[in-house]
Amino acid sequence: MESAITTIVSQFKTYAGSDGxxxxxxxxxxxxxxxxxxxxxxxxxxxxxxxxxxxxxxxxNNDGELTFSEFWQLIGKLASKQGGFSQ
Incomplete structure (x- = not known):
């Protein structure tokens, strides 16, 4: 699981960093x-x-940008859906 977390954080930073x-x-x-x-x-x-x-x-906060915490909500929803867990 640690490698999955590392990958998610790394991908977030890579894509978020494209504008500096x-x-x-x-x-x-x-x-x-x-x-x-x-x-x-x-x-x-x-x-x-x-x-x-x-x-x-x-x-x-409707600021038009996603923090990692906001993005993490999506990851949680997708993981729950994939795992067949109720939300």
């Missing part, structure tokens, strides 16, 4: 991350409307 700040994901960075790393887990990942809706559902 590795602490948050912009909408564009989030779209790129989802399309590249979660194309099966997120249906229609290339649809801008899907990305807008998904980002809006986890952007707790």
């Amino acid at each position: 700040s590795s602490s948050t994901l912009s909408k564009e960075e989030f779209r790129n991350l989802v399309a590249s790393q979660l194309p099966i887990s997120v249906k229609n990942a290339s649809d801008p409307g899907v990305i807008d809706q998904l980002m809006g559902s986890i952007d707790e």
